[in-house]
Amino acid sequence: MLKFLCGALLALGTVVGPSAQAESVLFLNPGTPREVFWTSYSQFMQAAADDLRIDLRIVYSDRTSEITIGQAREALLGPSRPDYLVFVNEESVAPEILRLAKGSGVKLFMVNNALSPDQMRLLGARPDKYPDWVGSLVPNDEEGGYLMLKELIRLHPPAAPGQAIDLLAFSGLKITPSAQLREKGMRRALAEHPEVRLRQLVYGGWTRERAYEQAKLLFKRYPQTSLVWTANDEMGFGAMQAFEEAGGKPGKDALFGTINNSPAALRALLDKRLSVLLGGHFSLGGWALVQLHDYDQGVDVSQYGGRDRQIPLLQVIDRAQARRLLAMGSAQNFGVDFHKLSARGRPISYRYPFSLQTLMH
Missing domain, CATH: 3.40.50.2300 (Response regulator)
Known part of the structure; x- marks a missing residue:
């Protein structure tokens, strides 16, 4: 936890989120604010942050890797560093971000796309080599x-x-x-x-x-x-x-x-224009915040399913589920109690219940 950073920023007269104790997270969203998938991804992440009292900031890179790298450079080398940087290895930006992060004190977490096997080989990506890279969460692509x-x-x-x-x-x-x-x-x-x-x-x-x-x-x-x-x-x-x-x-x-379970895709499935639809992975960012919040509270998350995890979020959505997902889209905070998903105080056998079923309970 980089609480000393919050203290330093407050001493400079900079306000850090709603509370000096809240961990700060910056998410580099690789999409655009016009893409339904990435905006719903951000909304679910924000719902998790609000529930867990995390100071979350989201920036978009409009599907331009140079912009993502620039945003990462500013976050990792600039004066107002977040406690955690969450990003997607879209267009293979991860090696450069890992390089920039060395010595920054900012913890890194990857979502959606982790390192490819080739990148793992080239980087020799061991936990001890990148101590500030705390984990990743990817779907069953x-x-x-x-x-x-x-x-x-x-x-x-x-x-x-x-x-x-x-x-x-x-x-x-x-x-x-x-x-x-x-x-x-x-x-x-x-x-x-x-x-x-x-x-x-x-x-x-x-x-x-x-x-x-x-x-x-x-x-x-x-x-x-x-x-x-x-x-x-x-x-x-x-x-x-x-x-x-x-x-x-x-x-x-x-x-x-x-x-992608965007409202338009769900309606196309109900109209039978679309015959097969898979979805659920828009929730990855929110689930990642549950894990990071636990990590920030001193929980050894690697004991609850591993440091780098793939979760079976992508599943075939039937028409009954499509109706429920459409209705759920308008529910405040998506109807999820993120606190209840925490591994704090749980037996080692506990696994984070990150799934479409958790959303549609």
């Missing part, structure tokens, strides 16, 4: 990509003898671990279904506009496409728009699957 395609194939009518089912896939950014893992999961499902033919995989950069432009060309090139796998909802909606403009009906002429 590989399984998410796998489950999406398996469910799409299950819902699709069987292929006629000698015929193939044509699939198009839209991944995110080639250098982002979550995109790589979701794609890997999709390919694992594909290997189990030789009747499905992947016509093309493109990188839509997580954006609706880019996926829309790509899809316009791809649906002309592969008019028999009847399965569309997309790594997030923005790209899913871009691909759907192109399909509709080409005269197709999503959910009828082709089955679309995607990830």
Whole structure:
């Protein structure tokens, strides 16, 4: 705990959050304030911070890695350093942030994308080498990509003898671990279904506009496409728009699957335009704050499931769950008592119940 920092800042006449005792956390949000996923992510994180009395500040980098690095540099080397810096290894920014953090006294925590295996090898990322890196929390991205395609194939009518089912896939950014893992999961499902033919995989950069432009060309090139796998909802909606403009009906002429439980995606599932939806990982930042709050209170969180953890947040959302999630979106603090999730005073067998079920109790 860097309480001495709070004291130093107060001595300079700088106010640190609502209370001098509250730990301060800066979250480098890699998205934009216009993206529903990243704004709902921030809202859930803020609900956790309010409940746990954490002094949370969130800045967006508009999907620009240079901005993220600049924000990290200011936080780690500037005069007003937070106690904790929470960030996403989007576009492989983690090695540079780890380098900048050395000697800063700021504790680091990664969410959504942790270090890739290649980065681990290059950095020799051992806990003793980076003592201020306190952990990471990531979702089951590989399984998410796998489950999406398996469910799409299950819902699709069987292929006629000698015929193939044509699939198009839209991944995110080639250098982002979550995109790589979701794609890997999709390919694992594909290997189990030789009747499905992947016509093309493109990188839509997580954006609706880019996926829309790509899809316009791809649906002309592969008019028999009847399965569309997309790594997030923005790209899913871009691909759907192109399909509709080409005269197709999503959910009828082709089955679309995607990830993110945004209100628009939940409604598309209820309208049956979207056939498969996975979600739940927008809650990662809030869960990370529960863990960091425990750490700040002296809890050895590594005893409760490990320092770096993957949690099975991504799961197939059915229509009943979609209705509940839509209703929950308007509930204050998402209806979660974050204090109750703490590991303080719990037996070593306790595991943080971070899941979609905890949200929908």
